[in-house]
Amino acid sequence: MAREVRERLEGRDRQEGKAQRIPYLSPTERVKRLGPEREALYQKNTTPLSSSFVRLCIMRAELVDGPVNPTREPVKDSPTLTGEIKGLARYLGADLVGVSRLQESYLYLENDLPHTHVISLGLPMEHGIMKTAPSRKSYTEFWRAYNDLAEMVVHLAAHIRGMGYSARAHHVRAGDLLLIPCAVDAGLGELSKMGLLITKKYGPRIRLGAVSTDLPLEVDRPVDLGIQDFCEKCSKCARHCPTGAIPEKKTWVRSVRKWQVDGERCVETFSKSFGCGMxxxxxxxxxxxxxxxxxxxxxxxxxxxxxxxxxxxxxxLYGK
Ligand code: SF4
Ligand code: SF4
Incomplete structure (x- = not known):
């Protein structure tokens, strides 16, 4: 959840026609901006298990990049190579995998990447656990998924560097990329009213990681699941959001018409109640x-x- 909250907060700073690339602040820095009282609550709500997942993610921040093998493996053909890389991502545990072209607007302001493509990985959270949100269990499940993804993307990036191509892993505690737009472009799902990716199989119950690389891969196409129309008719997330952070109407953000979630309101609830997730x-x-x-x-x-x-x-069937 922290990744999405960060993206929402950053979305708040964007205005149409202004800089296309935006400053990076880690989730911890964002929470610090709320002041010592809220920060203490945020720390208190961290269960021992979720704490260990968070610590593991932080440790993996050191492993996102590394030396590239000077002997480059020749690329057979792009579709075969793409199939092999996607197969490897699935072998490592990813449930959804897609490839998109790296767009400069998906980079944080101070970052630069010498890459051309992004491999997006998605991992679902347990439905039975997420039914309990907000709870200690659901908060731990957020971090369990983030931690698993961090491990996968670190492995995948290391494998690609071993093939002689530059690659960098992006996960919740160490990333240069906005993960949701990359995943949308890679066809993993569609952006929804609540500001998260909705996938066909798991809906919004999914966490993301990514690897950027200069490996010449085949790109996927964005998908149309009818989410824009569905969200226009639905608004259930907005009704259940305890802080009213989810708007009913779309606005223009960076030349894109979308629902702009109020990240500061969301993070306030997020920090007080186990990552919220209502x-x-x-x-x-x-x-x-x-x-x-x-x-x-x-x-x-x-x-x-x-x-x-x-x-x-x-x-x-399930209540309004
Ligand atoms: S409007 Fe409905 S379908 Fe769309 S994200 Fe919210 S709850 Fe889900
Ligand atoms: S319900 Fe509202 S406050 Fe809770 S996580 Fe979703 S957007 Fe944030």
């Missing part, structure tokens, strides 16, 4: 992978009428 918990796309929900998702992707019916059915 928006994820109540989203109609956050359902277990049963036959009924698979059929519902297919219908929602294909038909605007189905989207209208499903938002009403979700209210009726």
């Amino acid at each position: 928006c994820i918990r109540h989203c109609p796309w956050n359902k277990p992978d049963t036959l009924l929900h698979r059929i519902s998702r297919e219908a929602a992707v294909r038909s605007t009428t189905a989207r209208s019916l499903l938002t009403k059915a979700d209210d009726w």
Whole structure:
């Protein structure tokens, strides 16, 4: 969650027509900006297990980059190479993998990367645990997923450097990239009203990591899951957000029309109540992978009428 909160906070600083690249502040620095009282609450809510996941992520910040093998493996052909790299990411544990071209606007202000592509990795959080959000369990689950992703991207980047190509890992505690736009471009899912990525299989119950590289890979296409239309009809996350951080209407942000979540309001609740996650918990796309929900998702992707019916059915079955 910290990654998304950071992105939301940074989104607040952006204005249309202004700098396309934005300053980087770590989640810890962001929380410090809330003052000592809030910071103490944030620390208090950290369970021993989630603390160890956070510490492991911090340790992996040292491992995101390294020397590149001077003997470069020749690339056979780009589609085969892309398939192998995606297969390796899945072998390491990623559930969703996609490739996009690196855009300068996805870099933080002071950072520069000599890379051309981004490999985005997604890992779901347990549905049963996220139903309890906000709780110590759900907070630990956020960090369990982030920690697993940190390990995967560090491994994948090291493997690519071993092939003789530059590569850098990006995870929640060490990243130069905005992960959500990269994942959208790589076809992992769509941006939603709550400001998070919604994937077809897991909805918003997903965490992200990435590897940037100069390996010549095949890029994926963004997907249209009908989320923009679904979110227009739904607003459940906005109704359940305890601070009103999620807006009903879209605004222009960096020349893109989107729902702009108020990151400062969100982080305030986030720091006091186990990472909050009420928006994820109540989203109609956050359902277990049963036959009924698979059929519902297919219908929602294909038909605007189905989207209208499903938002009403979700209210009726699971409450408004
Ligand atoms: S529901 Fe909680 S986590 Fe989601 S935007 Fe609102 S405050 Fe943030
Ligand atoms: S709860 Fe509804 S409005 Fe919010 S992100 Fe999910 S589908 Fe969109």
